[in-house]
Amino acid sequence: MSSMIVRLQEERFDPGSLQSTLFDETNRTGGLVTFTGYVRATDAKGIPLKSLFLEHYPGMTEKSIKGIIKEALDRWDIESTCVVHRVGLLLPRDPIVWVGSAATHRGDAFNCCEFVMDYLKTKAPFWKKEETEEGVRWIDSLASDGDRIARWDAS
Amino acid sequence: MIKVYFFGRLRETLNTSSIDISDLSELATVDKVRIHLSKSYGPIWEEALNQSNIVISVNQVVVSADTAIQDGDELAFFPPMTGG
Numbered sequence: 661m662s663s664m665i666v667r668l669q670e671e672r673f674d675p676g677s678l679q680s681t682l683f684d685e686t687n688r689t690g691g692l693v694t695f696t697g698y699v700r701a702t703d704a705k706g707i708p709l710k711s712l713f714l715e716h717y718p719g720m721t722e723k724s725i726k727g728i729i730k731e732a733l734d735r736w737d738i739e740s741t742c743v744v745h746r747v748g749l750l751l752p753r754d755p756i757v758w759v760g761s762a763a764t765h766r767g768d769a770f771n772c773c774e775f776v777m778d779y780l781k782t783k784a785p786f787w788k789k790e791e792t793e794e795g796v797r798w799i800d801s802l803a804s805d806g807d808r809i810a811r812w813d814a815s
Numbered sequence: 816m817i818k819v820y821f822f823g824r825l826r827e828t829l830n831t832s833s834i835d836i837s838d839l840s841e842l843a844t845v846d847k848v849r850i851h852l853s854k855s856y857g858p859i860w861e862e863a864l865n866q867s868n869i870v871i872s873v874n875q876v877v878v879s880a881d882t883a884i885q886d887g888d889e890l891a892f893f894p895p896m897t898g899g
Binding site for chain 1: 872
């Protein structure tokens, strides 16, 4: 039986304690892979970032992430998966997203963590708006994010 | 009646978070709702809702333009997602 936790929150999180909590809830895990996404200090042009605003679609965002995890569970043998994603106003170098996947064997854990993160970037309803001294700008989606999804579809 | 939500850049451009539509008689699909809204509220709505990359969801699931709608559905129009 595999467990999943999905949490959206405005508050900062501590990656270390999320990892300990996830591991404590498992009993057959031999590998635990985690990913932490952070707010970059600058925008794509190198201009210092003042803030990053994360908008989401309450209800659908949680549902989408759970759907992505379920797809991962169909592909790999995972004991537990946890996704924590922040919303609202964030500052440069703040943690935004944390994905942890625990499995008996590391291959499954690596694949699950990367799959969930790749799908989350393009299939979960979040929208980023960044503020620099030049003003405020909604971030456009990247073609490279779609390419990463295509890679999983082909495998 | 259906409720239509807008998110991200689209919400800001339209200056509207959501709108209710009561008369569904001519609005069989999500694309007909999009066209109806694009023609009803002036040039800003027309341009914003005719962008080719708009994503549409019904009852919180992303759908294709020809998806049929029913009374009570929750629709949303938004730009491509940029989370993570």
